[in-house]
Amino acid sequence: MKTIQPRLPKGMRDILPRQMVLRQHVTAIVEQAFTEFGFEPLITPAVELSEILLGKYGSESEKLIYMVEHPGGKEELALRYDLSVPLSRVVAQYPELPKPFRRYQIAPVWRAERPQKGRYREFYQCDADIVGSASMLADAEIIALINTILRRIGFQQFVTLLNDRKILTGIGQFLGVPDVKLPELYRCIDKLDKIGLEGVRKELRDTGLDAALSDRVLGLLRPDGDRPVTWDRAALDAMRLQMSNCPLAVEGISELQELLSYLPALGVAEEFYRVDLAMVRGLDYYTGPIFETLVVEPRIGSITGGGRFDGLVGRFTAQSQPATGTTIGLERIIDVLEELQMFPADLGQTAVQVLVTVFNPELVSESLKLATELRAAGLHCELYYGKDALGNQIRYALKRGVPLLVIAGPDELSAGRVTVRDLRAKFQSQVARASLPQALRERLATPPIPEAH
């Protein structure tokens, strides 16, 4: 029989067990926080009808959607591109779901993007969304959720930039920017931090926008020129006064101020957020508050974001639903943690906590009993299968990165004892068999003491 070369599709990858240790560490933190904040899990199929996905992401993005079919199948199918559109379909499809509907989903999505470092064609999104509430409490809780997750993961210096799409749209309408020019206006303004006031002015000129108009927009967003504005309560009040003839902008400013008022009681310290009226998020479907979180030190930039999308459910049903939420890119977080070597040192190489050795073939039943006792006590226990000498079994455990070893020889067994060896510390001791699970737990909880020289 011809062998087939074992390989993966372009841009796809396997996550091998050693890498899974890091991944499960992050996933557990994210899922725990989602659950603490009252979000409930949802599973949707990877395959959706094409018509559900098409027309939602823009024509450039649509080219990245994978199509699916089976022999004789009559449906036009596709792999999901994100988790927000399936969520919107679910909310429209089951109107009986209690509102607000707070769901989380941690699942892969597929995009046929050009593969490059840190970008994969299958990647995992961690979404938490609240559907059915227009309250700014919902947006504030999403920001508190992001804050909680990033702090628990170990980030110390990061900031969530806040804005509201209503303000941007209001400014545009108020100053008379033609509707067709609005997307270009936003795209240019988003670059303020990168290319400065003059750069943006030039880009706006290139789009054909009236120069006086550009100046007025930029004058509102950057009254002090290139110096970024601190959008504190006073500055926002001043902006509201200036925009008092534009109900949309006024509503956006009120939304932001209400949202801000909730953050202290939600435990989000002031250092972790800042209003930035020039922050624009890429997706078209945002309608209210938007947020983007940057890791400031080290300076790695955007790590997650989100916002309010009150119109998306309305693509599937006459009665839309207000909605807000966030998407955390699992791979982005993991890549950053690895780059910055931010993983806890005691995470280890494997979830296996203890290897039960087999002293000799006659004693295999004793080792099986020991392993069974340890598993019943909830320990993660591997049994050695080979008939090798103890030295080989120890080398195997070292290679695998298993921290603890249990050895049960005939003398020990007849004395009702077993030997525990800590391979991290090159420490070993005999313990009574009955207290073995407890002894192993204590060893695992104690940072290993390095061997004395």
Added chain:
Amino acid sequence: MKTIQPRLPKGMRDILPRQMVLRQHVTAIVEQAFTEFGFEPLITPAVELSEILLGKYGSESEKLIYMVEHPGGKEELALRYDLSVPLSRVVAQYPELPKPFRRYQIAPVWRAERPQKGRYREFYQCDADIVGSASMLADAEIIALINTILRRIGFQQFVTLLNDRKILTGIGQFLGVPDVKLPELYRCIDKLDKIGLEGVRKELRDTGLDAALSDRVLGLLRPDGDRPVTWDRAALDAMRLQMSNCPLAVEGISELQELLSYLPALGVAEEFYRVDLAMVRGLDYYTGPIFETLVVEPRIGSITGGGRFDGLVGRFTAQSQPATGTTIGLERIIDVLEELQMFPADLGQTAVQVLVTVFNPELVSESLKLATELRAAGLHCELYYGKDALGNQIRYALKRGVPLLVIAGPDELSAGRVTVRDLRAKFQSQVARASLPQALRERLATPPIPEAH
């Protein structure tokens, strides 16, 4: 804008939060047992190169494989059909993986089968496999693993049938059944329990197998006619003697006897397993011990199975690897548990443990602080967003199935206290704010006391 009808592809479904409670209960048991037995997690992409999947499952099965493509893509892609073939690819692709490689994977697979009750086109498999060990200890541990999982889920009367492909193949070769007739022989013998000795004899005749040959095969498997054989040590020894000229069958019997010798020390009680030389599993690729677990009471039949497949890795690399493992179908287990109403009564309708109400809009910050404190203590806490009267908030919690409610009015707050209401027991009490997390935990751990009448 035209709305798109929200609906799912044929045979696909969403798992809504209420259903997820049951699902996570089962998944947690399965994953915990996998981890205790020393299995490590692996993620492979949903999309594989078609050539990896084709030629492994048989032509009928191949028709059920979903094909995948993206605009401009040059690769022939497909959605995975199971988790065993991707595992075999992984083992061949990364020869540096330490052996034995014990991995688990809980993930969806896709098959375009005709939808029917209990059968979905996307369904989840829970696979645990050991690659790189030919030891019968590996097979014995897989059986102990299945036993542990089913007992923890709540099954009490079930039995794992054991056989070895080498015995069947050996019997066939020994008696001179032509190789091309072997698959048909197995297919017929698999029906012994269903259609009895005469039924199988007739079916064998229909396949054109020589009648004397059929009788000799059936005479070996059922020496006492329709009465099933108890294949204890003595019966297996007798069979080994009869087959002593057939090394393959002798090897199979020895494997089974060795495997059986390990089960007591692994905590698998005798009532939970039985050798059945007439048990045949469907998949072609099994090469050694095979197992199939039946739930006996209530009589619902096969619930999981597995076996040794020493040749599969060899489809991808010159040097194959011995391998054994099991596949647990998550949906099958959940459907059975629901049908038999076997879920723990205290599982509830939601993972949310407590709803923090908002007494009035002036006190919203107090409720935010309470929610933040409870979350920091690890409780699963939802905050009420509306500005409704308390009665509406309570009705909402009842509808959602949230067990506990926290109420913080002005009098209570000024006294440093809050009210806890248990909606399951219609019980309420005031507790000091500092001990609120502890009080809620105790309530959750106590079965609710029904209201006195």
